[in-house]
Amino acid sequence: MEDPVNLGTNLHLQGSNAESTTQAFAVTEESKLEEDHPIHEDDEPVVADTVNSETLDDGSLKYGCSHYRRRCRIRAPCCDEIFNCRHCHNEAKNDINVDQKERHTIPRHEVQRVICSLCGTEQEVRQMCVNCGVCMGKYFCGVCKLFDDDISKRQYHCDGCGICRIGGQENFFHCDKCRCCYANVLRDSHPCVEGAMHHDCPVCFEYLFDSMDDVTVMPCGHTIHKKCFKEMQQHLQYACPLCFKSVCDMSKVWEKLDMEIAATPMPDFYQNKSIWILCNDCGANSEVPFHIVGHKCPKCKSYNTRQTRG
Incomplete structure (x- = not known):
């Protein structure tokens, strides 16, 4: 995994015990369709519970791949080859051993043919x-x-996202501004960010919107893989890689910095030296005394700051 971006000299201190305050949302099952592929009534999601039980369960959970348990395979419209699912296709066709000119991703909404795993039709x-x-x-x-x-998995299709998600439709709502689904508990409290998941993970660079790995929302509203977020914390990185806002309560760390600065007087040469700083947390520009340990924002008391000019 790529090392997280250095998020400011004051945000990778040893010994921080700050708890994460990130928020979760619905995980995707399939990727977004292109706008020129309209939804038809016959395409609506179906959970088979009214067909003959013997036919329904024949071979159930015995076929498929590591991604899905299913009783069919798909014919890829791009290369006319047969795979268990689109993820199997993408993994095979984007392998490091495949010629870069031959690598491609399946246009999953264009899949038109499937092969029954039981009879081969x-x-x-x-x-x-x-x-x-x-x-x-x-x-x-x-x-x-x-x-x-x-x-x-309690799959459901979200018309707003244009894809299938998991977790039960009754437990999530679609935010039109963020263009993704969030848990109901976040309906009135999540920070809206335009197209919050329509970008790559800032750590591993995988596209988040159709990722099969859990994604979490940081307090600033930006999204990241949950596993990447945890790895950031393990590397003592406590700020968003995109906007540099603190991702957890850092007040205890700021108190320790207060004590360290009080115990570390600057030489006479620097006593009257001032610099301008920008606070990554509140956005305030301030003139503050220069100190080798850190620079505190006079507005929000955060040390998550950067020098803009001397």
């Missing part, structure tokens, strides 16, 4: 096999071309 995308009648996925979304036998 190739057919158009649909939930029930036209030949043997088996249910190829207890959860099926014709919009996302998604099949999954593991319905414990």
Whole structure:
């Protein structure tokens, strides 16, 4: 993993016990569709619970891959090859051993053909096999071309996101400004950031919107992989890599810096020297006395600052 960006000389201090205050949101199952692929009534997500139970369970959870348990494979429209799922395709076609000119990602919304894993019949995308009648996925979304036998994930399709997510639709709401789904507890409290997840993780650079790894929202509103956020903290980085705002309560650390500065008088040559600083937390520009240990924002009392001019 890439090392987190150095987030300011005062935000990587040893011994900080600050707790994370990040917030979670719904995890994606499939990627966003292009706007020129409208949703049709026949494409609505279906959880198979009304078909014959024997047909429904025939081979259930016995087929699939590490990404999905399903009873079909897909034919990639880009290379006309067969894979268990789009993730299997993307991993194979973007492997380091593949010629860079040949690497590509499947246009998943263009998938039109699937192959039943039980009888081998190739057919158009649909939930029930036209030949043997088996249910190829207890959860099926014709919009996302998604099949999954593991319905414990509580998948649902979000029209706002244009993709399928997991966790139960009743537990999440779609924020039109952030253009993603958040837990209901954040409806009136999350900081809105335009297209909050429509960018790469600032640490590992994987695109967040359709990532299969858990993503968390920092207090500033920017998003990051949860595992990358934890690794940042393990490397004593406590500020957002994008805007440099503190991502947790740093008040105890600021108190320790107060004591360290009080115990470290500057030489006479620097006694009357002042500099201008910008506070990364509140955005205030201030003139403060120069000190080798750190510079405190007079407005919000944060040491998460940077020198702008001497």
